[in-house]
Amino acid sequence: MEYTGKLTDKNITFIKEFILLGFSELHNFQRVLFVIILVIYICILLGNGLIIVITNVERALQTPMYYFLGNFSFVEICYTSVTLPRMLKNLWNQKRHISLLSCAVQLCFFLILVVTESFLLAVMAYDRYIAICKPLYYPLIMNHKMCVQMVIGSWVTGIPVIIVQTYQVFSVPFCGSNKLDHFFCDMPPLMKLACGDTFRTEFFIFVDCFLFALIPFLLILFSYTRILQTILKLPSITGRSKAFSTCSSHLTVVCLFYGSGFIAYFQSLSSSSLGTDKIISLFYMIVTPMVNPLIYSLRNKDFIVTMRKLFSTYI
Template sequence: NLGHTEKMADINLTIMEEFILLGFSEYPNVQVYLFVTFLVIYITILLGNGLIIIITNLEAALQTPMYYFLGNFSFVEICYTSVTLPRMLVNLWSQKRNISLLSCAIQLCFFLILAAVESFLLAVMAYDRYVAICKPLYYPIIMNHKMCMKMVVGSWVSGIPVMIMQTYQVFSVPFCGSNKLNHIFCDMPPLIKLACGDISGDEFFLFVDCFLFGLIPFLMILMSYIRILGTILKLSSTTGRSKAFSTCSSHVMAVCLFYGSASIAYFQSMSSSSGSRDKIFSVFYTIVTPMINPMIYSLRNKDFIAAMKKLFSKWGG
């Protein structure tokens, strides 16, 4: 019996050299349409966010902290989607869905790091709006270029050690049984479902992840906007109020899209709900949101539209 168990363990270890990313394989008739749709979305993300990076760097009128953070945010969006989307496109095109354990771990690690960076950057952008509206006289002193750089670097660096540890924790637990990962990429909840043995460490790290890189930045954003709202309501001028609301509205929409869809996706994944719904919510916060964000920021911003027209007229001339 003992020999048989050891043999089974060896077989399981051999099987678990790779996962099969099921993606949307339950819809075999629409694979080509999904490939075309995701390819168009990826090109749109690259063009939309790339345009924001170019304009915020080239246009002198946009050399302010708000647009500096926006340019960095767009760069994170490109990196964030590039961790998952190209692999999905290859899988849809080739119909080969296998991914090695190492590739899966690398994808998870980069995805978690970039999600943390995005979360912190959204908090930094909210703080920037808070200082601009609630402390306008001190704004140039507080939000100087050196401080802005520190905030961006801090957003990038702070999540790296925790996310590397978290990835190590997930892959230190053995996987047994099925090697079919019912998801569109290597994410924590579906990986935890395939783990065998003691997964309490994985669940603890997932809780820490959600608390440090989800709840804390969200509470910082919430506090910033409570103070912003209090200041706006005290303004006597209607024009002043509408201008203050318009500078914040794009950011509020981006926050709602990112946190709303990510929260639903993670709560759905950790429950025993259907895999199809998990994947749809994951598509929304990893792919659709980065596509919508450039539209939200550019189309609702007069300064950005003016800078875009100026740049296009230069290129056209």
């Protein structure tokens, strides 16, 4: 649905809905992609759902570290559920239209969840920092009230800014082509369809990236710098190995999340091809949430023992 208006004395077709192209160029593989992505989505739901259940029912895992992990897994489920169901629908029925309002809602929820995940990763790094660098103060600092406040803070901190950011993005007129060369509504491909002066909007996008991505990443980097300094001072090799093992899973997830996210956004905002951007976005959208439960379960001895005990009890 489109209508014709005037902008700077020229007739321009203003966009009222987008067409999500996704991987429409792969005409013969739509059903195959549907099956692959459906299987991945089910794995994400089952894997992260299992972590949530285990961290809530097993008393041995009801510690701050696993409390944060359970919340992180819940965010992962929400994060993928914002985009993947519509993507699966588009692959199945080939109807790729999405209204401006639906696109704005999808973008807003997606960004809120990305920001929440970014802050939760910083909170989990801080938890490991206190546990390793200040172990005597750990029970006092990381009490239940503090943990709940940190999780709530991770959820709500970015909401007002993200709502304003989404409003700014959709306040810019979209004209010309309504074909969004992506599989969900994301800021970089949307800005490529915007007309008029987009400098102010793009400036605030970079500011938000700095506040909600770079600053948490720097806090994580600072935490692990101090952790590494403390670990290297430990007298025994066994102590060093144990300390490293408690951080390795989280550090791996941090590298996957921030590595793929930074590459996707900074490459998208450059003049690079969106074809590459879609593949990178797909990686951090579905591959990372799928492998996170495997990373935590396979690299954590306490988790493996608990899973074996639960499965032997109920199966």
